Amino acid sequence: MSASSPQFDGEKQGAQMRLVLPRRAMQGSTGNLSGTRSGVSLDFSDYREYHPGDDLRNLDWNVFARSDKLTVKLFHEEVAPRVDLVIDRSGSMDLANSRKADAAAWLAAMLWCASRNAECRVRTWMLGDRLDPLPGGSRPPAEWEPWTCEGGNDPGRALMAAGHPWPRNGIRILVSDFLWQTDANQLVRRLADGAAGLILIRVLARVDRDAPPRGRWRLSDREGGEPVDLFVDAAVQERYRRALTSHTRVWKEACQQVNATFETLIAEDLLDAQRAYALERNGTVEPV
């Protein structure tokens, strides 16, 4: 990683920030105790689903016998706050002539560091056609394996198909542009299920935010598909703006229902400022 890479810059900024742990538990099936110290006091379950790689000695065979579900017992060390940081690496996150990919990397690095500053264990995931752990994702961003944004399938479907890979009562942070066709309510509920906190950070490029310029455009979806010729006039521009507003509203409402946080960051603004002021304002992160 070069000295000027977005991960480096994000890590540098993240060193000065701390993730604000949610004070209220997520609405879920277990836990209703609130911690009093940031980064430590969490209501969490002592069971979680088995994931390949877990220590087999921690399997609760009684639960398996009853329910045919593999669960593991969480010991004290396990119930420490955990942050699952999911980075969307679908094709749309690497839009040509935009800095979305860099912004996502910067954000991921910043949030990783902020999470560590909140004494959380952080695990980083890559979301594309599937949800996979980022190699070296639990290590500082400098040690992350570089990734490329590609793939055309709906990341939402990958998330839905992934089931519940994260431990209960963890904090889940999802960085994406959320330009998915998956139903927002359904997905947010899935993400919020068993989570102590859910933060959805939408990263858009300026070209995503602004209405397209007038003229004749041959639009090609970054994630594939046939290009479409479109004549953009005032009506089309207005329609785009309404669509974006609608998209924002849908995700916000879905997040509100599960008490999750939804924030939109503009990639170019973020990288120019080298600071996520919006996340600071909404209390997601705070300076240390």
Added chain:
Amino acid sequence: MTYPLMWLAAMALPALVGVYFLHHRFKRMEVSSLLLWFEGKTISESGSKLNRMQWPWILLLEILIFTLLVLAGVDLRWTDSANKNRIVVVVDNSLSMQAVDSKGASARARAEGEIEKVLRKQNNELVAVLLAGEETVPVVGDSATDLLLNLDDAWRCDEAQANLAGAVSTAIRTHPAARILVLSDHVPEAIKGRFDSERLVWEAVGKSTANLAIVRAARSDKRCVIEVANYSGEPADTEVRWKDMSSGRAFRSSIGLAPSEVRTVQLPVQLDYGDIVARISDEDAVKWDNQAWLLDVKDPPLRVRLDLQDEETRGLVGRALLATGKVVFQPAVTRSELVITDRDLDTGLVPRLRLHTQGGGDSFVGPYVTDRSSPLLEGLSFNGLVWGRNSDSPLPGVPLVSVGQIPLLTRSGPRRLDMGFDYQISNIQATPAWPGFFWNLVDERLSQRPGFARRQVRVGVPIRLRAARASETIKVSLPDGSERELQGTRREWLLLERQTGIYKATGVDWGSRMAQNAIAPAESDLSICTTRRAGKWQEEPDQQSRIRRSSAPWLLVAALMLLAWHHRLVRTPVPTGTMETRHV
């Protein structure tokens, strides 16, 4: 085209097309997702290739609008055929149109130029051409091109006179709404008063020129006579050259003519002289009146069979016949051309005069009723004439001379004459009417001979040619050496030929010759020729605008309508919720 330079604006059209394609090309733009563009509709619902290759109808529309504006600027005009000026041309077909000027151009050639000038105007349409000669003859043709081509063949300028007034009347009658252009070499006095007409233009293309001409030619058995006229205001000298065409003998004489003088020149002829051609100097405006052919007039005598029993009557008739100098007596009927008899003799096809000489009749002193149209009675006086005949002897046929109800001379068809005559109670044989009658009879018989009716005719006079019998084939040789064959059931032919010179006709057992001369004093007098235009076609106040309609208003209206449509097309918004492809 009113403003042809506006075509230069059309050079901007390629630039327009280029700008269009540059401006309207679809620029590529990669987007994160098409989701926000189509409000939740899946891309797959809209299909793959959507209207990718559509015709640029808007561009075509713009090109059309641009073209209409350019054409409006050029101001194309078209000639409304309904408003074209229909032109009828009347051309002088007389001999004087052959006259050439000092540059060698004939009046006919100048007239042709005037026709071209008139037809060069787009609003003029040639609908008919009339040749004005002794009669008016229309030129055949369905189109202006055909008319001009056929005119070139038909317009020979060989008529002895041109009845231009009649031709103009014909033109007015047959084409009531057309404009009339008359082309001649002079302006007749009788026409001048009509120039207030808005339809008639008289273009005289002649030039007043001095001319010497042979205006009369005749030959007798003793002499040839011609008259030479000096149609000029200056004295003129010329040489008269006579040539015997059979022997080649030539005779010359020089004459000097005062202005407008007509001089008679004679050539005594001998018996052995053949056909004579007379010529004067050829160095003037027209050539056709500088020679005349004078044929040898010796005709074979009429072969007469005198079949009269009564000696006295025979003597009376014989002497009268011999006095004509054109008769020879034949012993047989079959070789005769006329039989005079006093009995009921069947002569077949040979013409016969039967004298009914029975005695015991009455004498008549008149009043005589005569058919003066009969050539047999030409020049005869019946004053003091006593005509006696036996009235009981019937005379068949139509009376030519009768007294009261009693016919004295009758005709039954072309070959039967009957005369009641008793010399003992008549004095007709002692009057000039007796030899005059036989002279007319011999002349009539001679004129019925096969061949040309006249030895010498003028151009413009129909040539009468008789066959020996019906359905006889006659070969006619023209002066230029060409031949015609006349074949049919008729016995008499009427030819209209314009060549001057000697004509020859040949039948089964006969031959005949004739000379046609261009003798037309009125056409030879070129002093009355003039170059002048009289009359003017009236233009209607707005005719020019009606004739050549401008297309600019219509083109502008069409362009504006298309422009409005174009504006509507490019402003029509994309319906919400649909994948609109505006690749137009």
